[in-house]
Amino acid sequence: MRVFDTERQGWSASRRERLFQTERYLDLQRQRAVLQRTAVVLTVCGISFGAWALGWKDEPKPYRPPAQEAPADPGASDGGTTADPTQPESAPATPPAGYTVLDDSEGFRIAVPEGWTRKSQPSQYGIDIVEYRGPDGIRRIQIFQVMETTAHESVVESQKTSSKLDGYQEIHVQDVTDPxxxxxxxxxxxxxxxxxxxxxxxxxxxxxxxxxxxxxxxxALIVYGSQSDAADAERELLDTARAWFCPPNTQCDAPETS
Incomplete structure (x- = not known):
C-alpha cells in the first residue's frame, strides 16, 4: 500500500516494502553522500587521465644517433692551422763526417769512425768488453760496464793499475760533467x-x-791514440762516442747536431 512520504514529498511504498527493498529506498541524506563520493571519484579519474595524456605527449622522442663529424684535416695541427707542405721536414740527426752509428750486438748504441773493426771478450761484470780499433792498430775505443758504485771510485781504482805502466805520466784525474x-x-x-x-x-x-x-x-768509455796525434784527436773520439752512446734496453734521443 502506498503512503505519502512527508520527507520526500511524494507517495512511496509501505513500510513493509521498504524493509525488503532497502536499496531502492535510501534516506535522502545517504543518497546525497553517495552522490558526493561518486562525484569525487569521477573528478580524480579525470585529473589522472589528463595528467597521463599530457605526460604521454611530452615523452622523449626515440633516440637517434648524432650525425657523423667530418674527418679531421690530416694537414691541420692541434692549433687548427694547416701544415705547409712546401716546408721541408726536420732532417734526422747524423754523426759527424767520417763516423757511423752502430747498434752493437751487446745492446748499446755508439758512434765510431767508419771502417773500424770490432772485437770483444768476456767480462766479469755486465756486458762484454767491446773494442773498436782503427786500421793502424793504435787508435781504438773500448766500452764495458763497471761494478763500482760511483764513477769517481771506478776511475781511482783504474788509475792505480795504469800508474804501473812503463812511461806512465798522469795528465789529470778529476770529476767532470756528463752530457x-x-x-x-x-x-x-x-x-x-x-x-x-x-x-x-x-x-x-x-x-x-x-x-x-x-x-x-x-x-767505462776509454779512447786510445798516439801522443803524436793532432791536438784533441782522442777528445773528439770520446765526445762523439759518448754523445751517441745509449745503454742496452734503453730508449735515447739522438744528440743535437749543428
Whole structure:
C-alpha cells in the first residue's frame, strides 16, 4: 500500500516494502553522500587521465644517433692551422763526417769512425768488453760496464793499475760533467805500453772516462791514440762516442747536431 512520504514529498511504498527493498529506498541524506563520493571519484579519474595524456605527449622522442663529424684535416695541427707542405721536414740527426752509428750486438748504441773493426771478450761484470780499433792498430775505443758504485771510485781504482805502466805520466784525474747530467770522472794520461800488450814503440795518449748512463748503470768509455796525434784527436773520439752512446734496453734521443 502506498503512503505519502512527508520527507520526500511524494507517495512511496509501505513500510513493509521498504524493509525488503532497502536499496531502492535510501534516506535522502545517504543518497546525497553517495552522490558526493561518486562525484569525487569521477573528478580524480579525470585529473589522472589528463595528467597521463599530457605526460604521454611530452615523452622523449626515440633516440637517434648524432650525425657523423667530418674527418679531421690530416694537414691541420692541434692549433687548427694547416701544415705547409712546401716546408721541408726536420732532417734526422747524423754523426759527424767520417763516423757511423752502430747498434752493437751487446745492446748499446755508439758512434765510431767508419771502417773500424770490432772485437770483444768476456767480462766479469755486465756486458762484454767491446773494442773498436782503427786500421793502424793504435787508435781504438773500448766500452764495458763497471761494478763500482760511483764513477769517481771506478776511475781511482783504474788509475792505480795504469800508474804501473812503463812511461806512465798522469795528465789529470778529476770529476767532470756528463752530457746526460749524471756523474762522471776521467783519468787522462800517457804511457809507453798498454796493459796486456807488448811495447810497440809508441807513446799512447789515453782518456779513461767513467760515467753513469741513462739506465743508471756505470760504464767505462776509454779512447786510445798516439801522443803524436793532432791536438784533441782522442777528445773528439770520446765526445762523439759518448754523445751517441745509449745503454742496452734503453730508449735515447739522438744528440743535437749543428
Amino acid at each position: 746526460s747530467g749524471g756523474e762522471a770522472a776521467e783519468h787522462e794520461y800517457t804511457a809507453d805500453e798498454l796493459s796486456g800488450e807488448s811495447a810497440s814503440g809508441v807513446t799512447y795518449h789515453v782518456i779513461d772516462y767513467r760515467f753513469e748512463a741513462e739506465d743508471g748503470e756505470k760504464y
